[in-house]
Amino acid sequence: MLGGRVSIKAPAGRVTSVDAELFAIRLAIVRTTTTGCPNIVVIMDCLPAAKRAMDMAIHSGQGHSITVSKLIRLHFETHPKGSLHFWDCPSNARWFIHAEVHNEATRTHCPVQEQMETSYDALSQENSKKRLEEWITDFSRGDTRDRHFLATKNDKQNEACPTYTKGGTWLSLLGHSITLCARATRAILNHAPIGEYRAQFHPQEPAASPCGEVDLKTRAHILTDCPRFTKDRVTLPHPCLGDLIKFLTSNPTAFAFTLLREPP
Numbered sequence: 001m002l003g004g005r006v007s008i009k010a011p012a013g014r015v016t017s018v019d020a021e022l023f024a025i026r027l028a029i030v031r032t033t034t035t036g037c038p039n040i041v042v043i044m045d046c047l048p049a050a051k052r053a054m055d056m057a058i059h060s061g062q063g064h065s066i067t068v069s070k071l072i073r074l075h076f077e078t079h080p081k082g083s084l085h086f087w088d089c090p091s092n093a094r095w096f097i098h099a100e101v102h103n104e105a106t107r108t109h110c111p112v113q114e115q116m117e118t119s120y121d122a123l124s125q126e127n128s129k130k131r132l133e134e135w136i137t138d139f140s141r142g143d144t145r146d147r148h149f150l151a152t153k154n155d156k157q158n159e160a161c162p163t164y165t166k167g168g169t170w171l172s173l174l175g176h177s178i179t180l181c182a183r184a185t186r187a188i189l190n191h192a193p194i195g196e197y198r199a200q201f202h203p204q205e206p207a208a209s210p211c212g213e214v215d216l217k218t219r220a221h222i223l224t225d226c227p228r229f230t231k232d233r234v235t236l237p238h239p240c241l242g243d244l245i246k247f248l249t250s251n252p253t254a255f256a257f258t259l260l261r262e263p264p
Helices: 017-032 047-053 062-078 096-106 120-141 178-189 195-201 219-224 241-250
Strands: 039-044 083-088
Touching: 017 039, 017 047, 017 062, 017 120, 039 047, 047 062, 047 083, 178 219, 178 241
Parallel strands: 039 083
Antiparallel strands: none
């Protein structure tokens, strides 16, 4: 609190960062509504917590929101001309008062207790993290994916692993185009209208490449040296996912069915 420069600290428990910010807003409202000041300004760097502060719907910190709303209603009954404002102050603004509060909060450490308050979002986040770690471990081990799966790298040159955040590893880059997503899926899984697939599942169908250079049209041939697809070729065995998408974009008939006109 400014003016009186009052510092209030209390353990939030096992909660997410948004839950903790909402708890801090509750502490601030509890204190300021007892000072008799008609105008209240809450300065924070977490807009989701500010929105939840006045949200009575069911959510992880609903108890804090109910307390805040009750106190604010009583506050306005006492101060009809009063006001309540939430100001967003990003950390990169480097406001010295905000930095002082942040440093004071991060320097405070509370011992873990047996019966600490635990939020629903914290439990969900912990469970999702464990499931994701198991998913990545199984994926990296390789025995849960087909041997024909094309391992790719991300922008940091690390293996592209599955994730559920930010739209996922592959769909976040492919979801804008159904045809591009379909062709990328065929290329990555090697389930495509090419000779390598036909030789395994449809041996009666022709498997040679239309370019006439190889008797078996393989994924590697298409990506690296087929004269019919020369734009933005990729490097195997572990191409960058971005480079693969660029190749597919530049060669719209690669890994596509022959409904499109074949390149000369």
